[in-house]
Amino acid sequence: MAATIKCGGDRDTSESTMSVKKVLCSAAPLTLRIVAECPVTKARACDLTLPHCTVSTPVFMPVGTQGTLKGITADQLDSLGCQICLGNTYHLGMRPGPDLIEKANGLHGFMNWKRNLLTDSGGFQMVSLVELSEVTEEGVKFKSPYNGKEILLSPEESISIQNSLGSDIMMQLDDVVSSTVKGPRVEEAMHRSIRWLDRCIAANKNPDKQNLFAIIQGGLDAELRQACLNEMTQRDVPGFAIGGLSGGEEKDDFWRMVTLSTEHLPREKPRYLMGVGYAVDLVVCVALGCDMFDCVFPTRTARFGSALVPWGSLQVKQKQYAKDFQPIDPDCQCPTCRRHSRAYLHALFKSDTAAMHHITIHNISYQLTLMRSVRQSIVEGRLPEFIRTFMKRMFPSQDQYPSWAVDALASVNVTLD
Numbered sequence: 001m002a003a004t005i006k007c008g009g010d011r012d013t014s015e016s017t018m019s020v021k022k023v024l025c026s027a028a029p030l031t032l033r034i035v036a037e038c039p040v041t042k043a044r045a046c047d048l049t050l051p052h053c054t055v056s057t058p059v060f061m062p063v064g065t066q067g068t069l070k071g072i073t074a075d076q077l078d079s080l081g082c083q084i085c086l087g088n089t090y091h092l093g094m095r096p097g098p099d100l101i102e103k104a105n106g107l108h109g110f111m112n113w114k115r116n117l118l119t120d121s122g123g124f125q126m127v128s129l130v131e132l133s134e135v136t137e138e139g140v141k142f143k144s145p146y147n148g149k150e151i152l153l154s155p156e157e158s159i160s161i162q163n164s165l166g167s168d169i170m171m172q173l174d175d176v177v178s179s180t181v182k183g184p185r186v187e188e189a190m191h192r193s194i195r196w197l198d199r200c201i202a203a204n205k206n207p208d209k210q211n212l213f214a215i216i217q218g219g220l221d222a223e224l225r226q227a228c229l230n231e232m233t234q235r236d237v238p239g240f241a242i243g244g245l246s247g248g249e250e251k252d253d254f255w256r257m258v259t260l261s262t263e264h265l266p267r268e269k270p271r272y273l274m275g276v277g278y279a280v281d282l283v284v285c286v287a288l289g290c291d292m293f294d295c296v297f298p299t300r301t302a303r304f305g306s307a308l309v310p311w312g313s314l315q316v317k318q319k320q321y322a323k324d325f326q327p328i329d330p331d332c333q334c335p336t337c338r339r340h341s342r343a344y345l346h347a348l349f350k351s352d353t354a355a356m357h358h359i360t361i362h363n364i365s366y367q368l369t370l371m372r373s374v375r376q377s378i379v380e381g382r383l384p385e386f387i388r389t390f391m392k393r394m395f396p397s398q399d400q401y402p403s404w405a406v407d408a409l410a411s412v413n414v415t416l417d
Contacts, residue, residue, distance in 0.1 A: 030211045043286050044378065058293070059291070071356050071357045072357065084115060121162070122140070135192075169213055171212075173196050174193040220253045242274060247275070258290065263289070282374075310331075316346050
């Protein structure tokens with residue numbers, strides 16, 4: 001039941017596209033071995049071999065925007081068993097800058113991280129910094145939030161920065177619009193993302209060391225997303241991401257676009273659902289066929305005193321925990337839960353930022369452990385049972401199950417009782 005990355009046949013006969021494919025096919029530094037596939041859902045457990053180590057999927061990737069995860073060190077992240085984390089091309093490209101990082105032997109050397117790195121393209125800042133950006137065919141013009149200077153982030157510049165960063169997985173620069181936007185702008189962005197993908201492929205100086213992933217766009221329009229899938233899967237890139245979601249759209253629309261995408265993405269390539277980090281979303285989208293996820297949620301919510309637990313979240317700052325000497329989660333084996341009580345963290349939050357640090361460690365551990373448990377259930381052929389147990393613990397009663405999750409799981413033959 002093992003599948004390995006191979007170069008597919010050319011379906012586009014244009015000379016330029018064929019040459020791009022030939023270069024990329026020469027030695028993509030990635031292999032995907034499918035270890036097990038769920039006989040009921042679309043879930044699979046894979047071994048994703050990258051230059052710095054093999055990643056066990058499904059996997060949650062913590063986000064370290066500027067070369068670090070806020071509130072946790074690289075050594076601590078390593079000790080939690082994290083095999084891959086993220087860096088941000090836009091912010092790292094602005095400061096400290098690609099030249100300095102390249103002199104430090106890339107982002108791995110700069111942040112002293114020995115495992116894998118994925119860098120985004122900078123495209124998401126078109127949405128998050130929309131008031132500072134302008135999109136043209138050439139690229140995205142930004143006014144720097146640091147000094148107000150105008151810069152152009154083109155597909156070529158995005159890849160150049162990522163080549164300097166030396167990440168194991170690079171993301172193409174795509175034309176990103178909010179998932180709530182409708183109309184001709186969505187179609188324009190989808191077609192431009194395809195054109196920019198070809199420019200990114202051509203600009204990659206390290207195809208033998210760094211893997212370039214395409215990003216499927218098309219908003220919430222099934223026809224546009226299908227058209228993007230048809231076109232982008234003709235490019236023999238090492239992996240594919242599902243983009244343009246998790247931006248405030250209705251969950252019913254969200255899951256339908258996810259399952260449409262996984263239905264038509266190549267079986268032998270990794271599938272990365274961008275910007276997803278809520279526990280329920282992770283479990284459901286694994287069942288829909290996704291392999292990789294990322295989100296700032298676990299680290300951001302930790303800074304507000306919210307600890308992730310199998311029954312949702314625990315708000316450490318609340319008075320009810322002032323004299324509670326249990327760990328955050330009695331079943332959790334993370335360093336925070338082994339050493340500190342809810343009462344200690346409650347008191348610490350009033351006087352010391354170390355509280356955020358301790359909860360960040362717990363939240364990252366929770367996400368990584370959840371994905372390991374999901375993977376184990378796939379390998380052992382019991383994912384539907386795992387999902388039912390997970391949902392029962394997450395929600396006090398079936399009446400509280402999110403209807404979108406019930407429908408999404410039903411679409412892959414998992415009924416919740």
